[in-house]
Amino acid sequence: MKLTTLLTSAAMALGLATAAVAADKTKVGFVYVGPVGDGGWTYEHDQGRKAVVAEFGDAVETVYVENVAEGPDAERVMTQMALEGADLIFTTSFGYMDPTINVAKKFPNVKFEHATGYKRADNVSTYSARFYEGRAVQGTIAGNMTESNIVGYIGSYPIPEVIRGINSAYIHAKKVNPDVQFKIVWAFTWFDPAKEADAAKVLIEQGADVILQHTDSTAPQAAAQAAGNVITFGQASDMSEYGPSPRVSSIIDNWAPYYVARTQAVMDGTWASTDTWDGIGAGMVGIGEISDAVPADVKEAALALKASLADGSYHAFTGPLNKQDGSVWLADGETSDDGTLAGMNFFVEGIEGDIPQ
Amino acid sequence: MDLSAINPVLLIASLMVAATPILLAAIGELVVEKSGVLNLGVEGMMIIGAVSGFAIAVETSSPWLGFIASAAAGAVFSLLFVLLTQVAQANQVASGLALTLSGLGLSALLGQNYVGIRPPQMGKLDIPLLSDLPVVGPILFGHDPILYIGIALTAGVWAMLKFTRAGLVLRAVGENHDAAHALGYKVIRIRILAIMFGGACAGLGGAYISLIRVPQWTEGMTAGVGWIALALVVFASWKPWRALLGAYLFGGVTVVQLNLQAAGVAIPVEYLAMSPYVITIVVLVILSADKSSAPAALGRNFHASR
Numbered sequence: 087m088k089l090t091t092l093l094t095s096a097a098m099a100l101g102l103a104t105a106a107v108a109a110d111k112t113k114v115g116f117v118y119v120g121p122v123g124d125g126g127w128t129y130e131h132d133q134g135r136k137a138v139v140a141e142f143g144d145a146v147e148t149v150y151v152e153n154v155a156e157g158p159d160a161e162r163v164m165t166q167m168a169l170e171g172a173d174l175i176f177t178t179s180f181g182y183m184d185p186t187i188n189v190a191k192k193f194p195n196v197k198f199e200h201a202t203g204y205k206r207a208d209n210v211s212t213y214s215a216r217f218y219e220g221r222a223v224q225g226t227i228a229g230n231m232t233e234s235n236i237v238g239y240i241g242s243y244p245i246p247e248v249i250r251g252i253n254s255a256y257i258h259a260k261k262v263n264p265d266v267q268f269k270i271v272w273a274f275t276w277f278d279p280a281k282e283a284d285a286a287k288v289l290i291e292q293g294a295d296v297i298l299q300h301t302d303s304t305a306p307q308a309a310a311q312a313a314g315n316v317i318t319f320g321q322a323s324d325m326s327e328y329g330p331s332p333r334v335s336s337i338i339d340n341w342a343p344y345y346v347a348r349t350q351a352v353m354d355g356t357w358a359s360t361d362t363w364d365g366i367g368a369g370m371v372g373i374g375e376i377s378d379a380v381p382a383d384v385k386e387a388a389l390a391l392k393a394s395l396a397d398g399s400y401h402a403f404t405g406p407l408n409k410q411d412g413s414v415w416l417a418d419g420e421t422s423d424d425g426t427l428a429g430m431n432f433f434v435e436g437i438e439g440d441i442p443q
Numbered sequence: 444m445d446l447s448a449i450n451p452v453l454l455i456a457s458l459m460v461a462a463t464p465i466l467l468a469a470i471g472e473l474v475v476e477k478s479g480v481l482n483l484g485v486e487g488m489m490i491i492g493a494v495s496g497f498a499i500a501v502e503t504s505s506p507w508l509g510f511i512a513s514a515a516a517g518a519v520f521s522l523l524f525v526l527l528t529q530v531a532q533a534n535q536v537a538s539g540l541a542l543t544l545s546g547l548g549l550s551a552l553l554g555q556n557y558v559g560i561r562p563p564q565m566g567k568l569d570i571p572l573l574s575d576l577p578v579v580g581p582i583l584f585g586h587d588p589i590l591y592i593g594i595a596l597t598a599g600v601w602a603m604l605k606f607t608r609a610g611l612v613l614r615a616v617g618e619n620h621d622a623a624h625a626l627g628y629k630v631i632r633i634r635i636l637a638i639m640f641g642g643a644c645a646g647l648g649g650a651y652i653s654l655i656r657v658p659q660w661t662e663g664m665t666a667g668v669g670w671i672a673l674a675l676v677v678f679a680s681w682k683p684w685r686a687l688l689g690a691y692l693f694g695g696v697t698v699v700q701l702n703l704q705a706a707g708v709a710i711p712v713e714y715l716a717m718s719p720y721v722i723t724i725v726v727l728v729i730l731s732a733d734k735s736s737a738p739a740a741l742g743r744n745f746h747a748s749r
Contacts, residue, residue: 121551121662123558153663238705269705272712279664281697283657284461288701291453304559308659312564327559442712 112174112353114138114345115167116150117160119179120277126302127276127322127339128152131178131201134341141346145353156181164189168196174352176345177201179276180245186210197357199348202247204428206359213344216365217247218254218427219395220337221298222402223373223388224319227335228296229259229266230384231317238289239270240282240299240306244442246430248300253434254402255298258391260436268437269294279305290316297332307333317379324374335388336374343369363424367396403427408435449702455695456581460656462694463593464489464648464665468672469679469686470596471644476676477604478637479617479740483539484524485645486669487546492517492646493653494550497660498557500650506565510589510650517646518639520546525635532744547663557660565589565655587655589647594687596644601683613637617738620745630745645669678727681738685730693723 116135120128135148149172151163160182167175168189174197177186183203190198190210198210206212228237237259241248252270259266269292271285282301286309289297297318299306304325310316310332318328320336344362351357364370373392376385394400405416410433416422433441468485475482495516500509520542527538565587574584604610613633615623620630652668653660671693679685700715 123551123555123662125559125661269707271701271704272716274712274716277661277663278666279657279659279661280461280464280652280666280668284457284698285701287457288698288705291450291457292702292705303661303664304659305657305661308561308657311561312658325559327561439707 111147112142112145112349113170113172114146114148114349114352115164115172115175116148117154117163117167117175117177117179117182118150118152119154119156119181120302121152122150124277124302125304125323125325126320128178128302129323130339131176131341134345135176137342138345138349142349142353146349154182157185161185161189164198165192168193172196174199174349174357180243180247197352206361208359211348211359211361213362214247215339215370216363216402217337217339217371218250219365219402220371220373221251221254222258222395223392224298224335224337225255225258225260226262226388226391227319227376227380227384228255228298228317229261229263230387231334231380232259232263232266232296234293234295235263235265235267236293237266237268237296237298238286238292238294239268240285240289240297240301241270241272242276242301243274244272246428249433249441250427250430251298251300252437253430256437257403257407257434262387270437270439272442273301275301277302279303282306283309286310287313304328320374326374329375330377331379333377334379335376338372338374340370340372363428365395366392367398409433410435410437449706452578452581454698454702456585458691458695458698459582459586459590460694461698462690463590464651464656464668465672465675465693466593466597466687466690467648467651468645468669469675469690470593470600470683471641471648472672472676473679473681473683473686474600474613474644475637475641476741477617477681477738478613478634479620479738479743479745480528480634480638481535481539481742482521482524482542482638482641483536483673484521484542484546485641485673486665486667487543488517488520488642488645489546489649489652489665489669489672490550490663491520491546492649493665494554494557494649494660496646496650497562497653498553500562500654501557501560504563506563506654509562509654510647513646513650514643515646517642517644517649519642520646521638521642524642525638528744529631529635529638532746535742535744543669551662554660554662558662560660562654562658562660564658589651589655592647593651597683597687604683614738617740620740620743624745624747630747634745645672648672675723675727677737678724678731680727680731680736685727688730689723689727692726693719696722 118128122132154160154163176199178201180202186198186200187205200212202214203212283305286306290313295316299321307318307328310318317334318332320333322339324336324338325333401421403422405420406418407416409415492513496509496513499512500506524542527533528535574580616630616633624630675689679689696719
């Protein structure tokens with residue numbers, strides 16, 4: 087992957103060298119962890135980039151680099167973007183957190199936006215979406231639909247973002263189906279179709295008839311389809327090509343409005359470091375159409391939950407909730423504060439297995 | 444912990460599927476290296492095979508045509524390497540890396556219209572009676588035909604290298620190309636054929652990922668399998684059956700560790716995740732303790748005037 091990165095960044099350097107003349111344009115850079123054609127996470131970020139181009143036309147210039155490994159490579163790519171005159175750089179994966187902070191220190195006049203992280207600086211904002219609200223809707227459908235009472239979950243990395251999703255899905259599956267059990271496999275990758283397919287197959291072989299994924303490719307959907315009688319949910323992108331079954335619904339990330347707003351802010355000179363965390367209500371998290379494979383009453387319950395999350399009348403983490411070790415986390419009616427959610431490093435009571443350290 | 448959730452029959456059946464792409468690519472590269480050429484472009488040829496096999500299978504609705512096309516595309520793409528190293532006498536390591544890089548880029552370009560499409564399914568071998576046998580049926584007789592082709596290729600390459608005149612000539616070229624040349628063998632021609640064979644095998648391996656194992660097309664989907672195949676050839680001491688063992692071991696531990704995770708075994712996941720690499724290396728290093736070594740002319744270019 088490192089070699090691919092070298093190639094893409096070399097190609098980018100070439101592209102930038104020829105286009106560096108247009109100085110009055112606002113230049114926006116994007117750093118992607120996967121290919122724009124992954125059909126999931128990176129695809130949606132690139133849709134956001136395209137929305138920026140569509141909104142401002144000739145007034146902006148966007149550049150992006152795909153398949154950037156999380157780590158030192160990312161720092162190099164960001165540095166290069168900043169050196170080539172980018173005004174605003176979106177770094178779109180959790181693992182870019184420290185590289186973003188490091189590079190931002192060296193370029194105080196360049197604005198940085200880091201997705202899903204928690205470290206900020208005067209020129210570094212963070213933004214994320216409350217995907218766990220979408221996971222709550224998925225959990226409701228999963229708990230109702232499973233017949234084996236085993237739900238398979240493909241985790242990527244054991245970071246708060248992923249753990250929140252597992253907890254939220256479990257809480258809401260358990261609510262409608264007290265016998266439900268979660269089997270969790272950590273893939274330790276965001277994007278590796280073969281590995282994701284293997285993980286899905288293993289979970290199906292071990293009895294799971296619902297697969298939830300927190301990885302970026304559509305491979306688990308294909309594996310579920312081959313197995314038959316297994317349902318899945320689109321991750322990050324709608325993945326509707328696998329509907330109406332196995333894919334019965336999805337979480338769709340909608341970054342476009344945010345990217346347009348932040349680009350506008352840079353143009354107006356009003357950009358300031360902030361922390362944005364929006365959910366279903368603000369439209370940053372979309373729920374893909376629930377297909378006809380889902381019974382009408384389940385669909386209704388899921389949509390009702392979605393509506394209550396959207397208008398804020400219900401919080402996905404509402405007590406009484408205990409941690410895995412049995413200690414009390416939230417009392418009856420209490421809702422979790424954002425700080426706890428942002429750093430979540432524990433499973434809720436009922437989930438088996440340990441979080442890799 | 445609930446080990447009873449793991450079904451050993453399904454486990455063995457799925458490890459064979461996981462191992463096949465690595466095996467195909469490794470067998471091809473083994474022949475290439477036996478002829479004295481080091482082609483680091485396996486990953487690139489695999490992904491070219493993956494995308495072209497996928498595209499042809501989708502366009503013609505025939506997985507068989509897809510596989511044939513993938514082998515052809517792999518072989519044709521390896522001609523780039525032939526041109527650089529056998530004709531222009533370029534450095535083999537650099538040329539192989541160039542092949543991988545350009546293959547990854549080219550495949551992304553070719554595959555743009557095929558993202559999110561479902562390929563036609565290849566039927567599984569279904570022999571009445573045999574496939575219905577308990578335990579043995581799903582393991583030995585319930586797979587897609589390409590998996591058997593992989594095993595047959597291993598046997599074929601082994602027999603060719605060990606028993607035939609062609610195998611002897613190939614090995615002679617790989618051990619000492621000057622001597623082989625003096626005996627009147629066409630060193631360059633033999634090497635070109637070996638490289639194309641390696642390209643065809645890598646292409647098949649790539650198409651196995653995009654058409655059967657995953658099955659779909661996404662950019663960069665071979666995700667390093669070609670590099671594992673390359674390493675496997677070395678650790679297998681250039682012996683076909685050891686390459687098969689190594690591939691099954693690697694595929695096996697990959698699948699087993701996911702199974703253990705899903706069954707909730709209390710081994711830290713990080714150790715499980717690294718186990719395929721560690722176990723494969725340890726076993727093959729122990730096996731390679733005998734005197735077998737690399738072909739003597741590996742990586743050296745040949746020109747008749749020298």
